[in-house]
Amino acid sequence: MATSQTHRMFRTRVDLPTEQREKLVDLLNQHVADSMDLYTQVKHAHWNVKGRNFYSIHELTDTFAGELIPFIDEIAERATALGGHVSGTLRMAAESTSLPEYPNDLVDAIDHVHALVERIGIYANSVRAAIDQAEELRDKDTADLFTEISRLVDKRLWFFEAHLQGND
Template identity: 35%
Template sequence: MSTQEKTQGKAINAKPIMGKQKVPAQLATVTDLNSEEVQAVSNAVNPLIADAFALYTKTKNFHWHLSGSHFRDYHKLFDQQAGTILASIDVMAERVRRIGGTTIRSISMISELQTIKDDNDDFVPPGEMVKRLMDDNTHIAQMIRAAIEAAEHSRDNATANALEEILDETERRKWFLFEVMQGKDNTV
């Protein structure tokens, strides 16, 4: 199964990714969505949260481990992009909780749900960093679009709207990375 098939299956698959979640009574948010709709939205959004954590970490990794003539510009760009990724995590997790779902609780849960590949290479040239981040942001954009469809199908327009804003930020990151890749001395 390809990464894209795996991603699309996770984002819109009727089979719960995290299992049928029983929400503790103390956390049972009142909603007009039925339990299947809540589970579908939770199953679509939680992998996005896991991938946002993975992409945040990768972006900060590249921010910390830059070298070369574009150091200052890339260092600032990666830091700014990491900040928008981090901000999206709380928005998504709170949407899941607002509709009565449960969300990420641990690093192991992130690892279980993430579809973004970790990057543990000792050294990555700056141009390759940009390419990897652009590829990962493209992947995230595809997942967000699938999650928007799942939210709309589950009558959860508020989550779909929040995801559309996150998609816009993702596309902005892709655009900036694309333009950086167009630089004539930025060879991969």
């Protein structure tokens, strides 16, 4: 996980103290990085999946990747609404992500599902923790954004895990 960013803050009339906004921007930037990384890992699986469950995993990964894109934008825009600066390039995300690197040697659909379940689970738990952090910093709007993301990510995690249940 990334350490505290250099704070480049802009004036805003959002009535949260600057110190709280800086912490929120750090939290949001971490989730921009993690979300971008998860998106690219899901697309990697989408492009490279093979085997018996090819079609269902190919479609599920494409759907999920498409759902992540708007969240990346909303997370970044929330950071800027708080007067923050977004670290938003792919290279910046790669330097800051808390997700493990995706294995480059996977082929079989179920192997991809195992790798994705691990990463989606880490991400889902991180988003849930972010809800609590935003609430502790008294920012209900950021907590609400993370709650919305959490609902979708938990649902997608269930869809991926369902491919493994009964096969363990």
